[in-house]
Amino acid sequence: MANVKVLVVDDSAAMRALFCDILDNAKGVSVCGTAKNADEAREQLDKLKPDVLTLDVEMPGMSGMEFLDEVMTTRPMPVIMLSSITQAGTGTARRALELGAVHCFPKPLHTSREEFDATVRQLGDIVIKAAAGELKPGGDSDGAGEGGARYRSDGRIVALACGAAGIESARQVLAAYDAACPPTIVVFDADADAVENAMRAMRHSLPCQLGDAVDGVSLEPGKVWLAHDATRHVVVEPGEPPRLRLIERDPVNGCRPSADLLFGSLARSGLPALGGLLTGSGTDGVRGLGILAETKGKVFVQRPADYAPRDRYDAVRANGLELADLRQEAIPDWILEQTNAVGQG
Known part of the structure; x- marks a missing residue:
């Protein structure tokens, strides 16, 4: 043969x-x-x-x-x-x-x-x-076709803060999303070209909507907004539906857009939220994550790999925040579990 x-x-x-x-x-x-x-x-x-x-x-x-x-x-x-x-x-x-x-x-x-x-x-x-024709088009790949039926967003807004070293972690989270993913904002403290290079192909491969943050866009299931414009901050405005707002303001903690401002706006909004700090340099986002945790938001921090910067992680641990401490490979499943309306009482 x-x-x-x-x-x-x-x-x-x-x-x-x-x-x-x-x-x-x-x-x-x-x-x-x-x-x-x-x-x-x-x-x-x-x-x-x-x-x-x-x-x-x-x-x-x-x-x-x-x-x-x-x-x-x-x-x-x-x-x-x-x-x-x-x-x-x-x-x-x-x-x-x-x-x-x-x-x-x-x-x-x-x-x-x-x-x-x-x-x-x-x-x-x-x-x-x-x-040999034993694998059919659209066939299951070790359960890959089953996930959509097991997930329905509970409406909780997901906000992730990502440094240059955390871009791959953000990609892994988005790769786990399907068309019914939680409304998500990813704020980057990284070079805009590096972000675009990492995300370009994903714009065509994800079943959910993936776009750059624009003032006034709605925060709804199935939509992910990327904030990497170094000239403006992003905050959440409550409403039906909640919306993303871009504001002109001086950098906070040396960052623009600032994770502290984003997390703080989520905490003030009173909306159900989940916040996470992915690996990155500096401490932007640490204070805001603490405020979000105080308002009963679900929060996590990425445990850095041996070669990655530890600034954010060490600052979070030093503040004694009660939160999930997750390795990169555990983050996507944890986010989907925490925002899944299927099976919730």
Whole structure:
């Protein structure tokens, strides 16, 4: 029996090489070609006629999700999505399955010999099943299709403060969101270009609405607003529905937009809220998080990795705040659990 031919599409040369190595080591599988973007992939599909396509979610130009949609419309075939943000059960994974992917496979974070061998066996088996038609478009990926039915926002507003070192944590939270996600504001103390580079592909891959903070926008389930304009602060204005307001004011704690102002406005609004400090330098947000906790808001702080700045974390712990102390991998599930109306009495 001939090997299953796979076309590997990823904008990262290192990831293309890694997955070529993984797939070429899998029994019954061979890589027939690679592409770094949608344009190259389109040409390779016509030329090589692969049996299976592996596709990165985040690529420059046309995103992986957009190209997946095109492939399913113009020449349907088994597509396996590969990304650090397509873990089973995430909103991104569910969106990929809805568009027609047969499976979502996480990029390996470590490449020890044992992990490499395990990935070879697992991904190789998935590719063979996909080529044989055993994995159907939109099929379940280890439970990835089940999450939407188990979550309904209770209306609680989520406000996250993120430094440059916490951008990946913010991405992981948003990747877990589906179309019914809690109303969310993410305020960044980071270079605007770095934020945009990190979030660009997610604008096309998430099932929820993801946009830049604009004065007067409503805070409703299914909407996420990113605040990274260094000329204005963001605050919450109560009402039906609550709205986001952008205000001109001097920096607070050296930051604009300021997490302290955002958290403080949420506390004053009396609205149900959840606030969190992701990893970052400085102490902006620590005081505001304490005020939010005093008004019965649900609050957490990210426990920093060994290499990450500890300023915010140490300041929170020094203040003795009672809050959830979470590692990066635990944050998305905790937020969704705390804001889920399903099962609440």
